[in-house]
Amino acid sequence: MNRKKTLKTTGAMLLASVLAWAVGVGVGNIVIKAWDYEDSWVVRLEAVRLSPVQGESDEGWLLQSFDLLVTFLSGESAGDSGSITVEQLEESHLKLSSGRSYILMADRFPDGFVQYSVTDRFRLPWVISFLLFSVLSVCIIAGWTGARAVMGLGISLLVLVKGFVPAVLAGYPPVPCAMVALAVLSAVTIFLVVRRPHCRPVVFLGTMGGAVAAYTMGASANWLWQLTGLGSDGATLFASTFPGYDMRGIFLASVMVGSIGAVLDVAISVTSAMAELADYDPSIPKPRLWKAGTSVGREILGSMINTLILAYFGTSLVMTMMMVNSEPSFAFLFNDPIVSQELVQSLAGTIGLLLTVPMTTLAGLWLMKIKTTDDL
Template sequence: MLKFPKKLIIILVLVSLIAPMSIESITHAREIEEQEVEEYYRGKVLFVREIESEGHSRMVEQRAEVLLTTGPHQGEKITVRNTYEEGNTYLSLYLEEGQDVILVSRDATDQLEKIYLHDVARDRGLFYLTIIFMLLLVLVGGKSGLKTIITLVFAGLVIARFMLPALLGGYDPIFITSISAVIIIIPTLLIIGGVNEKSLAAIIGTATGVGIAGLLTLWVGELAYLTGFNSEEAMMLFNLDQDINIRGLLFAGIIIGSLGAVTDVSMSVASAIFEISNNNRTLRVSNLMLAGLNVGRDIMGTMANTLLLAYVGSAIPLLLLLLGVEMHWMRIINMDIIATEFVRGITGSIGLIISIPVTAFVAAVLMGKK
């Protein structure tokens, strides 16, 4: 009789649970995709000719011969036009020979003369970077690195195939994101830590920390009148013909954003207690919990800085803009976008801090001398 690994059984059960829930949302997303008539192809620039515009010395019009490398017209050549102006944000695409480009057809008949230049191709650079990242994970981490790759792929599938289609389908963002977080947490920690007390403690600690961060966000969001319209993307979503809770997306983003850091801290504390307990079976619950708290305190400072610095890093252009126009601090701190980023960073850090004593307590109870 064949025996299946416990981890595989757990993952299959979770997938079977989320599959029925995601069918409707995925179908809805596919219907939206089918309404699009745009088709994208890849091409390579063979030759570029430049024509300077009269009366505008910095404006350059380019005529490029492009070889189509994908699509129904693969192998055929077309001529595309491009306008470039140095220092212009919207006319900054400069074509060169040998460059890979993306072309778009906005006509359902797929005629060759209806294909236009869209942008330069950037996906290959991203692909090479991903390969380097995975190779380093395996070379440095060995078996653990391979587990990390598996968990990353699983988390990506849950987000792409369940969470995002469900949000686009109009389901409650906080509920869907919370379910997605649980689905990601359990297999990830079980694969990395194994089916044992360590993983159980880390799962409970992570769920508690992320849950606290979500609840705090809801409370402060009401108190601070956060709208969720803190980015251009949110405003564009509002104009879509979809029933999307923009404010709920704000809270959902904070839950997902804090998930990684909280998971890291919880597993680190649980692993430390697990190793201490294995080396000394005579230690009681109080001794193990104190040891876990000491480890957690050291991790807490660096991880809290990681969260805050990540949010500040993404907002550097905005902060420089505010400083450049010498805006009053009272106006700055009361801006929706600033208040949102502040809440995002602080609530995530609070969830991280809460997860430390919870994980330490659960792990100590599970592993300490009874």
């Protein structure tokens, strides 16, 4: 039976990979046909030859020239082939390979000279393929539970992108907007994932309690440390391009959004364990149920805190390497605004996780029904 199930799963995964590839190619072809950006084309490189001619940019960067044989895939010249010469920085990490598709752009100068450059890989088909394959894999391996999780993730992203972000851009306070968005996406996720109806309020209260705890920790550190919210290149660019926004509030909102996934996971795990114990022994004393909930929470916290902090570390790995390479002093390192902002995110998320356990357990003792035959 297990062998038959394994073969069935393997076949489904192979079919999913073929389907994902086909959809990716199809979407890529649709985008290429609709490509109408001025002086920009999608091309396939047929041959690449490094030219001996080298130059230097106005900023002093060394330039390399490549003689390319390309086939145009978009625009009025689609299907035509031709030879062009492009320049790119010597230290550019974009390797030009024959048989792959790239984005070609032309810079036109007043004297009629045209300078071509390859700006990036046209990777959209593979991005679509990988995304679709990942979604199908979750659904195949985890079944309806995985499908519900994917639906919850999709709705959560929709709430953030179509609700929270436009509200902040419209001038509404970031923190209240984040609270509303997190409440909505948490409620949707809980409804889809938690199948015991009477357990859903428990998970929701524990999750929102953890989010509020993360905000409280982040706001306290933000006030005492006098952070500006400009501890990243993206935040600095946004503030200089669109002045007038509350960057501190946006930073605190990002702290809550960044921790909500781990907080929700802990709340669901603690509630599930308490519900199973209540099913097994409907007469279990509340002190025993409290001890069980907090014990399970402590077991989960170690890995979840690692997951949260290492996720933040991974996003700032390049900056960390630069700082380590410069060998800063201890005082300078921990006083740096970039490091301080990363610390606030990590510490606030950690406190949010820690307080999620007792808050969820208290909510479970208060709201959870003892006798139930449903499944979580």
